[in-house]
Amino acid sequence: MTKNPEKHSPYFNLKDALKEKHCPLCFLARKSVTRFFDNLLYERVNDPEIRGSLRLADGFCQKHFWQLLEFQDATGISAVARGVLEFAVETWSQNPKGFSKRRRAKVLCPACAIWHETEENYLGLFLENLNDPPIMVAYEHSFGFCLIHFMAVYSKVEDKEKRTKLLKIQMSKMESLIKELADFERKHTYEFRHEGFGKEADSRFRAVELLKGCSDLLRDWDEFKRKI
Ligand SMILES: [Zn+2]
Ligand SMILES: [Zn+2]
Helix, strand or coil, X not given: CCCCCCCCHHHHHHHHHCCCCCCHHHHHHHHHHHHHHHHHHHHHCCCHHXXXXXXXXXXXXXXXXXXXXXXXXXXXHHHHHHHHHHHHHHHHHHCHHHHCHHHHHHCCCHHHHHHHHHHHHXXXXXXXXXXXHHHHHHHHCCCCCCHHHHHHHHCCCXXXXXXXXXXXXXXXXXXXXXXXXHHHHHXXXXXXXXXXXXXXXXXXXXXXXXXXXXXXXXXXXXXXXXXX
């Protein structure tokens, strides 16, 4: 493997994301959406381009509009919602059909667009680095991909040896999670209650994340887990 001095920030973002306790693609996509909201609220609420795309999309999808409400900028959120409502009233007063489901379905929620773009970019970057030892070592020690992202990665790898290796790593993560879940359930029984809980205590959260991906509804997933 030759040294590559050209490695740029997305590569290191990916490498760092592989150290997180989340699916790296979900983590990076969620980070991009959060950055987009921060940027929108602090600098771009009045940006004509953003305002235009928000109006056409009727704002954000349900999930992302609720996520926006978790941010601390009440007046920024108010301005976003007002702009979308004003446009809806204006459109509806001119032509009620213009407010139809059909039109709305054509325009993707801007936050969903950011999510999809980020996951596609980093998925491609991971695939480009299947021969890169630091990335592969980081992957072996990572949380693993959620099943959705694992299938997306796996389906794009043509080399049989690489596919087998990826599958082996992913399966070992799933198997150890199954053991943790079983241990968690066992420790809830009267007989084993005295043992107390270890790292398996939050295994159910990690299992849902592995099965369905990381929620981007919650800004601080770890904080949420601590409250449960
Ligand atoms: Zn994922
Ligand atoms: Zn969305």
